[in-house]
Amino acid sequence: MGAFLLTSALGIGALQAQEVTDKGAYLTAAGGCYGCHTDIKNKGVPFAGGRPLETPFGVFYTPNITPDPETGIGSWTDEEFLAALKDGVSPSGHYYFPAFPYTSYTKMTDEDALAIKSYLMSLAPVAQENRAHDVSAPFSWRWLQWGWRLLFFKDGPYVPPVTASDPVARGGYLVEALTHCGECHTPRNFLGGTDSSLYLAGAAAGGEGEKVPNITPDDATGIGDWSEADLVSFMKDGMMPDFDNVQGSMEEVIDHSLSKLTEDDLAAIAAYLKSIPPINNKIQ
Ligand code: HEC
Ligand code: HEC
Structure with missing residues (x-):
């Protein structure tokens, strides 16, 4: 016994x-x-x-x-x-x-x-x-x-906005704490610090010197016209709503990271991206 x-x-x-x-x-x-x-x-x-x-x-x-x-x-x-x-x-x-x-x-x-x-x-x-x-x-x-x-550098845990739904809070945690979209999609100043006033609004030379698009929900310059389903399918296989294929470092992010996430987590990321303030910022 x-x-x-x-x-x-x-x-x-x-x-x-x-x-x-x-x-x-x-x-x-x-x-x-x-x-x-x-x-x-x-x-x-x-x-x-x-x-x-x-x-x-x-x-x-x-x-x-x-x-x-x-x-x-x-x-x-x-x-x-x-x-x-x-x-x-x-x-x-x-x-x-x-x-x-x-x-x-x-x-x-x-x-x-x-x-x-x-x-x-x-x-x-x-x-x-x-x-x-x-x-x-x-x-x-x-x-x-x-x-x-x-x-x-600001240390400390991710705190979702008080008004965030559960999926938006989960998506925010995934984006800010884990998948680190902002490391490439937020522009940096000359010392390499990210500019929080342009959070996820794109960078002319981000990632490894590439043009990184604006992924705030702005209609003119961002992903305002992408549905949440468009975003989920893009994160799964890199297919854009206009049937173009993703390239460069984003392709690696999808292959090695985002495509391994559950449908629920991808939907949470999409819900979060659609919930953040749109920023009009055209990447030349
Ligand atoms: C964008 C590229 C990048 C990603 C993504 C990344 N790392 Fe790193 N990591 C680095 C670089 C560059 C260094 C070395 C930094 C230095 O020398 O100051 C490093 C250093 C480290 C170290 C210190 C190792 C040592 O010997 O001192 C650890 C531990 C580590 N990373 C773990 C992780 C883990 C766990 C993840 C995923 C959650 C991760 N890294 C994701 C680029 C990355
Ligand atoms: C290592 C840098 C890097 C990271 C991290 C990254 N991206 Fe990207 N992303 C890019 C680049 C570069 C492009 C442009 C790809 C192209 O031109 O085909 C892009 C393109 C996109 C697009 C297409 C937008 C459009 O209008 O064409 C979306 C959506 C996107 N990323 C979402 C995300 C999300 C969500 C995350 C975090 C979960 C993320 N990205 C993390 C570099 C990155």
Whole structure:
């Protein structure tokens, strides 16, 4: 009897751990971690890093986030993982560059962030050294991030507007804390801070220097004439209402992240996008 109780208790524990890991796999897809942390072009191992990210400040190479204790994050504690993902601070206390969108992930709940950690820790460890960034001074000076953070980093959880319906609140959380649409669709100033007065209103040279469209519900310059169903089908397979196909970094976002989300979550994102204030901003 005692042995029976013990094994069934262990069974439940293992089941719960598996549920957390499965949830983490889903949230990792939503967060788009794979696309940045995998050198897809050179057939790199998933999550082992090395993908170049071209920015106006130079080229950043993403680190290895597999559980290898030497070259990856295998030895990290939960606290260290939360500090990195939600506060942009490394285990040795240095500041990360905002090419790592911790500025969005700060809005994630601890529970969701730790589910992501549990998923990453379930992967096979890969020994692959991180590659140094190719960024010139002064932008390469990590300590300068101290000032950048004062100007542009606001930590804290996602708080939906009081009037938001459940789907709009869920969509807002997905957009702001996980799928980080604003990292590309909101324009940046010359120091790389996002301009909140033009939230999701498009950028002439966002993402990796591409033209990023206005996705506020403005009729003339945004997605005012897209229905929620149009948005959902676009996020599933990249097909636009005019039957054009999506290109560039948005295609990667759809392939590796949005197309993995449930119909309910895509509908929530669409409802949220239709609920935000329209901004008239023509991207030339
Ligand atoms: C837009 C690209 C991008 C996305 C998306 C992204 N990262 Fe990163 N990540 C980076 C870059 C670049 C760095 C290195 C920053 C630096 O050196 O200051 C980094 C650093 C990290 C680190 C620190 C690793 C170390 O060795 O210090 C962790 C942990 C991490 N990312 C986890 C994640 C997780 C989990 C996700 C998904 C929720 C994610 N990242 C999504 C670009 C990205
Ligand atoms: C890595 C940068 C990046 C991220 C992150 C990103 N986008 Fe995009 N998005 C783009 C680019 C670039 C285009 C233009 C694609 C093209 O020209 O085919 C685009 C196009 C679009 C379009 C088509 C709009 C139009 O008028 O043609 C929609 C809708 C869209 N994105 C929604 C989203 C949503 C919703 C999110 C977050 C869930 C998101 N994007 C995240 C870069 C990004």
